Amino acid sequence: MAYSEKLIDHYENPRNIGSLDKNAEDVGTGLVGAPACGDVMKLQIKVGPDGLIEDAKFKTFGCGSAIASSSLVTEWVKGKTIDEAETIKNTDIARHLALPPVKIHCSVLAEDAIKAAIADYRAKAQKEEPKEAAE
Amino acid sequence: MTAITQIRRNDQPIYLDYQATTPMDPRVLEVMMPYFTHKFGNPGSRSHAYGWEAEEAVEKARGQIAKLIGADEKEVIYTSGATESNNLAIRGVAEFYKDRKNHIITTVTEHKCVLDTCRHLEQQGFEVTYLPVQQNGLLDLDVLRAAITDKTVLVSVMAVNNEIGVIQPLAEIGKICRERKVFFHTDAAQAAGKIPLDVEAMNIDLMSISGHKIYGPKGIGALYVRRKPRVRLVAMIYGGGQERGFRSGTLPTPLCVGLGEACEIAMKEMGVEAKRLAKLQERMLKGLRAKLTDIVVNGDLEQRIPGNLNISFAYVEGESLMMGIKNLSVSSGSACTSASLEPSYVLRALGVEEEMAHTSLRIGLGRFTTEHEVDTAVDELVRHVTKLREMSPLWEMAQEGIDLKSIEWAAH
Numbered sequence: 001m002a003y004s005e006k007l008i009d010h011y012e013n014p015r016n017i018g019s020l021d022k023n024a025e026d027v028g029t030g031l032v033g034a035p036a037c038g039d040v041m042k043l044q045i046k047v048g049p050d051g052l053i054e055d056a057k058f059k060t061f062g063c064g065s066a067i068a069s070s071s072l073v074t075e076w077v078k079g080k081t082i083d084e085a086e087t088i089k090n091t092d093i094a095r096h097l098a099l100p101p102v103k104i105h106c107s108v109l110a111e112d113a114i115k116a117a118i119a120d121y122r123a124k125a126q127k128e129e130p131k132e133a134a135e
Numbered sequence: 136m137t138a139i140t141q142i143r144r145n146d147q148p149i150y151l152d153y154q155a156t157t158p159m160d161p162r163v164l165e166v167m168m169p170y171f172t173h174k175f176g177n178p179g180s181r182s183h184a185y186g187w188e189a190e191e192a193v194e195k196a197r198g199q200i201a202k203l204i205g206a207d208e209k210e211v212i213y214t215s216g217a218t219e220s221n222n223l224a225i226r227g228v229a230e231f232y233k234d235r236k237n238h239i240i241t242t243v244t245e246h247k248c249v250l251d252t253c254r255h256l257e258q259q260g261f262e263v264t265y266l267p268v269q270q271n272g273l274l275d276l277d278v279l280r281a282a283i284t285d286k287t288v289l290v291s292v293m294a295v296n297n298e299i300g301v302i303q304p305l306a307e308i309g310k311i312c313r314e315r316k317v318f319f320h321t322d323a324a325q326a327a328g329k330i331p332l333d334v335e336a337m338n339i340d341l342m343s344i345s346g347h348k349i350y351g352p353k354g355i356g357a358l359y360v361r362r363k364p365r366v367r368l369v370a371m372i373y374g375g376g377q378e379r380g381f382r383s384g385t386l387p388t389p390l391c392v393g394l395g396e397a398c399e400i401a402m403k404e405m406g407v408e409a410k411r412l413a414k415l416q417e418r419m420l421k422g423l424r425a426k427l428t429d430i431v432v433n434g435d436l437e438q439r440i441p442g443n444l445n446i447s448f449a450y451v452e453g454e455s456l457m458m459g460i461k462n463l464s465v466s467s468g469s470a471c472t473s474a475s476l477e478p479s480y481v482l483r484a485l486g487v488e489e490e491m492a493h494t495s496l497r498i499g500l501g502r503f504t505t506e507h508e509v510d511t512a513v514d515e516l517v518r519h520v521t522k523l524r525e526m527s528p529l530w531e532m533a534q535e536g537i538d539l540k541s542i543e544w545a546a547h
Contacts, residue, residue: 014526035489035493036513036544038517040528041528063455
């Protein structure tokens with residue numbers, strides 16, 4: 001299978017591998033996928049006081065396309081507000097990496113991972129400051 | 136014996152996929168060459184020297200093939216490969232005897248060409264029993280005994296599995312089949328030339344052989360069909376009645392000659408080669424185990440050809456590992472390499488859990504594999520498994536002592 005240069009670059013030099021403290025209030029964690037399906041993504045975001053995502057980390061079990069998709073979205077979400085990050089679409093990821101049709105599900109999973117991380121962050125924020133929950 | 140030397144160019148990856156295909160032995164190519172050029176006759180031409188010369192060559196090769204499996208040369212027919220041999224054996228027997236018997240027994244870990252042929256026969260109204268295998272990949276003989284009925288015409292069990300390299304108990308299966316008066320077919324594509332085979336001692340009635348798995352050419356295979364007691368077949372290809380009417384079509388003389396030579400070399404060198412490969416297999420496994428934890432060999436390690444290792448590297452997905460080990464040509468039991476996205480049906484039949492099936496690689500060693508290549512492969516595997524584990528959330532959880540089974544994963 002021939003992969004795009006961008007995909008191979010993200011696979012070989014993945015950005016932002018690692019973990020943030022999942023118990024911290026300003027960290028949102030998304031864990032999506034299943035080992036039996038062959039891919040699991042853990043994506044974490046750290047949101048600064050200004051509401052911008054100041055850091056993002058990932059760990060992925062999955063094929064090269066899954067690793068590249070999650071690496072790419074950690075780059076994309078940094079510096080964005082969570083509302084902006086939420087608008088990232090799997091089709092954008094698939095197009096950027098030129099994913100072959102059988103690998104589209106990897107981009108779907110990456111989108112799910114961001115959404116799950118944001119949802120986790122919001123749930124924590126809601127507990128802390130109920131007023132901001134309407135955001 | 137000619138020296139085992141590297142035959143790949145230095146810019147080519149290390150070839151570790153000998154169950155997919157093998158390079159041709161240069162000695163095989165050498166004997167084939169004249170039959171492409173000046174010895175081009177049709178072995179079916181009875182009226183002149185060109186034909187006689189070609190006929191002599193294909194008959195000599197037929198004898199070489201027969202000798203490898205303890206058969207008579209009259210019992211060997213040429214086909215295009217093991218897929219055709221398996222089709223002909225199973226469909227040919229089923230259709231010939233269908234008025235008396237309509238039941239076929241096979242196993243769930245057979246090659247696709249056997250399973251697909253059986254599926255086709257089911258659609259035609261035949262009954263097929265697909266026997267499970269044990270956790271080590273081997274057939275339980277009691278399960279086989281219990282499955283045979285007075286309607287059973289054929290038992291088809293592969294000699295050596297193409298994914299996990301395990302060797303089925305052929306002699307025991309043959310004995311059971313003979314006692315119950317059921318024909319025994321074995322797909323020996325991965326076995327011929329690798330382990331000793333004897334159609335008499337093992338009571339084998341039909342055997343499929345492939346050229347390109349034993350350092351011979353692609354596009355040629357053979358089917359052994361027993362004469363005493365006689366096995367009858369309905370032909371699949373009609374025409375000039377070559378190959379005793381079982382398989383019409385002009386014989387490809389160079390390919391036949393190549394298959395014969397490959398069998399002869401295999402017969403002479405099998406013992407030495409098996410010992411050498413067993414050492415390489417052990418070297419690879421030891422090398423990996425010295426530096427990596429959580430690796431599992433799939434399939435029985437003892438009842439196995441020495442040229443195969445099928446290993447699950449827990450917490451690392453197979454395709455991503457293959458992308459990393461660019462300098463190694465292996466194959467994966469993870470289905471992310473195929474369009475189906477389902478992991479290997481063979482591994483699942485052993486009860487290997489899906490998450491482990493996704494982490495498996497098939498490593499095939501063969502005649503031209505060197506110690507240096509094995510060492511390089513170990514280094515590359517260790518490096519990339521370690522790197523990928525560092526970025527695996529499953530590895531991280533396992534290190535934290537989290538039981539992955541306790542998590543409710545959202546299947547997608």
